Structures are given as structure tokens and as C-alpha cells.
Amino acid sequence: MDLTWEALTVDARDPQGCARWWAETLGWELAPDGIEVRPPDGRRPSLFFVPATGDKAAKNRLHLDLRAPDRAAAAEHLMARGATRADIGQGDDVEWIVLRDPEGNEFCLL
Incomplete structure (x- = not known):
């Protein structure tokens, strides 16, 4: 089986705002969709932010x-x-x- 790690997906109340924060933090590029953050060399994995409802309730497991x-x-x-x-x-x-x-x-x- 040939698997490639593509992205780490993160739940966020404000996916675009969180993606912008991480793009600036890492010095990475914000994809045109505004919710994916990619290394500047185009390699993977990326960070992908998806909508979530409600507040985070517990410690992250990852x-x-x-x-x-x-x-x-x-x-x-x-x-x-x-x-x-x-x-x-x-x-x-x-x-x-x-x-x-x-x-x-x-x-x-x-």
C-alpha cells in the first residue's frame, strides 16, 4: 500500500482566520481557498482548517x-x-x- 500524508485537518470556528494565523506563524502560504496553509516549497503535508461549531472542550489528542x-x-x-x-x-x-x-x-x- 502506498500512502502519502496529505494534510492535518483542524476544526476551527473561524477557518480562514485560523489559517491566516498559522500561515503567518509558519511562514507558509495561504492557498487560494483561504483555509489551507502550505509550505512555500509546495511539499506536503499542509494544514487544512474546517468549520466547527461550539467551543473546544478538551485537550487536543494531536x-x-x-x-x-x-x-x-x-x-x-x-x-x-x-x-x-x-x-x-x-x-x-x-x-x-x-x-x-x-x-x-x-x-x-x-
């Missing part, structure tokens, strides 16, 4: 891990753009920073 040379500076920059710190039970002794995007989806800065 999340993105991002690497930043200066985690603290990256966290500060992302929070200035609408991200928030997240306590998902990781404790104070971990090396990564857990944040939520403006839709409440957790992601980590490694």
Missing part, C-alpha cells in the same frame, strides 16, 4: 510541535499575535512551552 532557537522570544512573539499559555499538566520542569493558538488548539515550542 498537536503540532514547533522548534524555535529561542523559545522564550518565540513564545512572546506568538502571544503578542494571539496565542496563550496552556497548562495541560506538563509541570514546571519541562523544557518545552505549551501554547494555544487563537482557536484554543494546543501546540508546543521545543
Whole structure:
């Protein structure tokens, strides 16, 4: 069987707004449909945002891990753009920073 990972699909109350936020965060391109975010080199996978109703109710079971040379500076920059710190039970002794995007989806800065 030949399978290729095409996209990670994310539920969002505002798919276009969330897609724009992630496109800017990653330095990726926003597809013409306004709800898909693609790496600039055209490779896959992409992030695809679909409409969801209601608020997010629980911790994500799947999340993105991002690497930043200066985690603290990256966290500060992302929070200035609408991200928030997240306590998902990781404790104070971990090396990564857990944040939520403006839709409440957790992601980590490694």
C-alpha cells in the first residue's frame, strides 16, 4: 500500500482566520481557498482548517510541535499575535512551552 500524508485537518470556528494565523506563524502560504496553509516549497503535508461549531472542550489528542532557537522570544512573539499559555499538566520542569493558538488548539515550542 502506498500512502502519502496529505494534510492535518483542524476544526476551527473561524477557518480562514485560523489559517491566516498559522500561515503567518509558519511562514507558509495561504492557498487560494483561504483555509489551507502550505509550505512555500509546495511539499506536503499542509494544514487544512474546517468549520466547527461550539467551543473546544478538551485537550487536543494531536498537536503540532514547533522548534524555535529561542523559545522564550518565540513564545512572546506568538502571544503578542494571539496565542496563550496552556497548562495541560506538563509541570514546571519541562523544557518545552505549551501554547494555544487563537482557536484554543494546543501546540508546543521545543
